[in-house]
Amino acid sequence: MTKTSFLITNDDGIHSNGLVALAGEFSRLGEVYVVAPDREQSACGHAITLNHPLRVEEHKVDGAQKAWAVDGTPADGVKLAVEVPLMPSPPDFVISGINRGPNLGTDVLYSGTVSAAFEALLSGFPAVAVSLCEPSDAGYAYSAKVASRLVRAWMENPLPPDTLLNVNIPGVEVDQITGIALTWLGRRKYDRVFERRVDPRGRVYYWMAGEPLEETETGTDVAAIRMNMVSITPLHFDLTRRDLLEKIEQWLRCLDPS
Ligand code: MN
Numbered sequence: 001m002t003k004t005s006f007l008i009t010n011d012d013g014i015h016s017n018g019l020v021a022l023a024g025e026f027s028r029l030g031e032v033y034v035v036a037p038d039r040e041q042s043a044c045g046h047a048i049t050l051n052h053p054l055r056v057e058e059h060k061v062d063g064a065q066k067a068w069a070v071d072g073t074p075a076d077g078v079k080l081a082v083e084v085p086l087m088p089s090p091p092d093f094v095i096s097g098i099n100r101g102p103n104l105g106t107d108v109l110y111s112g113t114v115s116a117a118f119e120a121l122l123s124g125f126p127a128v129a130v131s132l133c134e135p136s137d138a139g140y141a142y143s144a145k146v147a148s149r150l151v152r153a154w155m156e157n158p159l160p161p162d163t164l165l166n167v168n169i170p171g172v173e174v175d176q177i178t179g180i181a182l183t184w185l186g187r188r189k190y191d192r193v194f195e196r197r198v199d200p201r202g203r204v205y206y207w208m209a210g211e212p213l214e215e216t217e218t219g220t221d222v223a224a225i226r227m228n229m230v231s232i233t234p235l236h237f238d239l240t241r242r243d244l245l246e247k248i249e250q251w252l253r254c255l256d257p258s
Contacts, residue, residue, distance in 0.1 A: 002089070003030045003031050004029060004030030004031070004092045004093075004155070005030055005031040005032075005033065005087070005089060005090075005091050005092055006026045006029070006030055006031070006032050006033070006091055006092065006093050006094070006095055006151075007033050007034075007035065007078070007081050007082070007087060007091035007093070007094045007095070007120070007125075008022050008023050008026065008032055008033070008034045008036070008064070008094075008095050008096075009034070009035055009036050009074055009077050009078055009081070009094065009095075009096050009116045010022075010036050010037075010074065010096055010097055010098070010099065010112075010113060010116070011037065011040070011041045011042050011043075011044065011073075011074045011096075011099065011111070011112025011113045011115075011116065012040055012041075012042060012099060012100050012113075013036065013037050013038065013039050013040045013041070014034065014036040014037065014038060014059055014061065014067065014069040016040075016100065017100075017135070017137070017140055018097055018098030018099060018100060018130075018132065018135070018140050018143070019034065019036055019061070019097070019098070020061060020062060020063075021098055021140035021141060021143070021144040022095055022097060022098055022130070022144050022147065023061050023062060023063040023064045023067075024062060024063040024144065025063075025141075025144035025145060025147070025148045026063070026095060026144075026147075026148055026151075027063035027064070028148070029148055029151070029152065030092070031065050032063055032064045032065060033064060033065055033066055033067070033081065033086070033087045033091070034059070034061045034064045034066070034067035034068065035056075035067070035068045035070060035077040035078065035080060035081040035086055035087075036067075036068075036069060036070070036074070036077055037069070037070055037071075037072065037073065037074060037076075037077060037112075038057070038069035038070060038071050039071075041073050041074055041112045042099075042100075042101075042111075042112055042113075043110045043111070043112065044073050044074070044112045044115075045109065045110050045111070045112065045115050046075050046115035046118060046119065047073045047075065047115075048072075048073060048075050048076055048079065049072040049073060049076050054070055054071060054072045054076055054080065055070070055071045056068050056069070056070050056080060056086065057069045066086075068080070068081075068086055073112065073115075074096065074112040074113065074115060074116035074119070075112075075115055075116060075118075075119040077116065078094065078116050078119040078120055078123070079119065079123075082120075082123050082125070083123075090125065091120075091125055092125075092126075092155075093125065093126055093127065093128065093151055093154075094116070094117060094120035094125050094126070094127040094128075095127070095128050095130065095147055095151070096113045096114070096116040096117040096120075096127065096128070096129045096130070097113050097128075097129055097130030097131055097132075097143070097147070097167075098130045098131065098132050098140055098143045098144065098147070098169075099111070099113040099129070099130065099131035099132065100132065100135045101131065101132075101133065101135075102131050102132075102133040102168050102171075102225060103129060103131040103166065103168060104131075104168055104185075104186060104188055104221045104222050104225060104231070105185050105186035105187050105188040105215070105220060105221055105222050106185065106186075106187050106188050107188045108129075108166060108185065108235070111129070111131075113129050113130075113131060114129045114164070114166055114235075116129070117129040117164045117166070118164060118235075118237055120164075121161075121162055121163075121164055121236070121237060122237070124161065126154065126159065126161070126163060126164075127164045127165075128147055128150060128151060128154075128164070128165045128166075128167060129164065129165070129166045129167065130143050130144075130146070130147045130167045130169070131166075131167070131168050131169070132168075132169045132171065133168065133169065133170055133171030133225060134171025134172075135171075136171075138173070138174055139169060139171065139174070142169065142174045142177075143167075143169040146167060146169060146180075146230060147167060150165060150167065150232070159234070162236050162237070162238075163234055163235075163236060164234070164235045164236065165232055165233070165234055165235075166221070166231075166232070166233045166234075166235050167230065167231065167232050167233075168221055168224075168225055168230070168231045169230055170225050170228045170229065170230065172228050176228055177228055177229070177230060178227060178228045178229050179229045179230070180229060180230040180232065181224035181227075181229040181230065181231055181232070182232055182233075182234075183219060183220055183221040183223070183224050183231045183232065183233045184219060184220055184221070184233060185220065185221060185233055185235070186215050186217055186220030186221055186222035186223065187215060187217070187220075187222070188212050188215070188222065189212070189213045189215075190210035190211065190212055190213065191210055191211050191212075191213050192209070192210050192211065193208060193209070193210040194206040194207065194208055194209070194210070195207045195208075195209050221233050
């Protein structure tokens with residue numbers, strides 16, 4: 001029987017502690033391959049590179065059979081891993097993270113970490129995205145354990161294809177974590193998003209910052225993290241409002257120009 005193989009990627013770059021923690025943990029479950037950006041690519045969303053060549057360099061990551069750094073986005077890395085393919089055989093699972101900082105609610109649309117996992121789904125591989133709200137060594141070790149237990153459960157009880165699990169770990173001491181919640185995506189709205197500043201030549205510029213506003217809805221990933229719970233949200237990429245198809249169908253008569 002061939003060994004289970006894992007593709008590990010992220011958006012914080014191949015040198016980040018979260019990626020190293022995942023590689024170490026998953027090397028106990030099977031063969032680990034790493035393909036990750038050569039520098040931080042946070043908040044790049046699902047971008048892919050079309051206008052310059054992609055360079056791939058072999059790297060050393062503890063626990064990994066092989067590792068490659070890519071001068072592109074997380075989605076580029078997943079594509080290279082499975083399309084070139086850099087990996088000797090297709091992965092059984094793709095794990096993205098452990099991101100430095102949360103990926104909650106509507107922010108998943110901007111997230112390079114979650115988009116790498118979505119790219120895996122597009123290629124037909126199950127994927128987990130893992131994010132740690134406040135980075136710490138103990139937090140990374142705990143997050144990697146949660147991810148590997150989740151993947152083991154998934155291997156025993158397979159989920160439908162096209163499923164991504166988005167996991168967020170609260171940024172508190174491990175003994176302060178109050179449980180694990182299955183959640184849906186909340187909303188992340190930010191206060192004072194742009195800081196207005198003036199450069200040394202007197203020209204105005206803006207720097208995106210902002211603090212997330214309090215969200216009151218319960219059951220969401222945002223709410224779980226607020227309660228110091230691990231949040232697990234199953235995602236897929238079908239953005240279709242199926243519930244509205246019938247209603248909008250009624251418009252079609254008026255839209256027909258004939
Ligand atoms: Mn990141």
